[in-house]
Amino acid sequence: MTNAPADAAARRAVAPVIVYPDDSLIPADLASYGRARATARKVEEVMIAPRDGGCFRVRAGQFFRISSVEGPQVGDLNLWAADDLGERFFSGKTRALHGTHVSTGDRLWSCLPYLRPMATVVADTLDWYGADAFGGRVHDVIGTRCDPYTHRLLDGGEYHHCCHSNLSRALAAATGLPVREAELHVHDVLNVFMCTGFTRDTGQYFMKASPVRPGDYIEFFAEIDLLGALSACPGGDCSATHSSDAAACYPLKVEVFAPEEPPEGWAPPQVNGYSRGHGV
Numbered sequence: 001m002t003n004a005p006a007d008a009a010a011r012r013a014v015a016p017v018i019v020y021p022d023d024s025l026i027p028a029d030l031a032s033y034g035r036a037r038a039t040a041r042k043v044e045e046v047m048i049a050p051r052d053g054g055c056f057r058v059r060a061g062q063f064f065r066i067s068s069v070e071g072p073q074v075g076d077l078n079l080w081a082a083d084d085l086g087e088r089f090f091s092g093k094t095r096a097l098h099g100t101h102v103s104t105g106d107r108l109w110s111c112l113p114y115l116r117p118m119a120t121v122v123a124d125t126l127d128w129y130g131a132d133a134f135g136g137r138v139h140d141v142i143g144t145r146c147d148p149y150t151h152r153l154l155d156g157g158e159y160h161h162c163c164h165s166n167l168s169r170a171l172a173a174a175t176g177l178p179v180r181e182a183e184l185h186v187h188d189v190l191n192v193f194m195c196t197g198f199t200r201d202t203g204q205y206f207m208k209a210s211p212v213r214p215g216d217y218i219e220f221f222a223e224i225d226l227l228g229a230l231s232a233c234p235g236g237d238c239s240a241t242h243s244s245d246a247a248a249c250y251p252l253k254v255e256v257f258a259p260e261e262p263p264e265g266w267a268p269p270q271v272n273g274y275s276r277g278h279g280v
């Protein structure tokens with residue numbers, strides 16, 4: 001352990017600054033989205049079986065809702081541009097822009113060099129939860145997805161129904177890609193309904209029983225044409241364990257809604273305007 005310098009207390013007392021103040025982002029026009037949503041009718045429904053994954057497609061200007069059914073269950077969400085698997089959800093930058101957990105009004109951003117909103121959260125029935133006494137919050141963009149490689153590293157053995165594998169099988173089925181190729185497109189997730197945080201003393205990533213109950217949902221507006229994949233995590237409500245068949249698991253429901261007209265004043269966002277010169 002290194003001895004603290006004489007001015008250690010002064011250094012620690014420096015106030016933090018927000019890395020990316022979000023007041024320079026153009027906010028979503030939720031009122032306009034809401035008026036369009038009021039005219040929408042359901043055009044698709046996909047049930048995701050427990051410990052399995054499934055894909056769905058949403059056109060730009062439509063809405064999609066992920067709902068808890070039957071019992072508390074968390075879901076791992078991946079998003080791609082419908083016509084380009086190279087443009088995918090960027091959980092790290094979404095976290096940097098909006099915080100460790102997302103709710104109504106926050107955007108899900110795509111990776112570099114695209115960096116545009118893929119979807120906007122328009123409703124969240126768990127927004128009342130806020131932060132609990134442990135620092136836990138809901139819908140995180142911290143976690144990466146449970147996967148069989150980390151499971152093997154820490155516990156040994158083979159388990160084929162981690163979210164990484166569920167998403168890989170779902171993408172392979174939706175695209176016709178071999179599963180070993182499909183898995184290369186699977187990326188860090190939005191942990192839908194998952195309640196997580198970091199411990200104050202050791203800074204470790206923690207999970208706790210999700211407060212989600214059947215009937216709860218989170219709903220998104222698709223800013224661009226999307227291919228989505230959702231895994232019903234083998235951790236169930238993630239109160240105890242994952243990467244095994246031990247936890248009670250339930251299905252998740254995905255519904256897609258098409259409004260009569262796109263929201264007034266809305267247009268699909270363009271890809272980021274940076275020249276990509278990189279100083280060369």
Ligand SMILES: [Zn+2]
Pocket residue numbers: 076145146162163164232233234235242
């Ligand atoms: Zn999982």
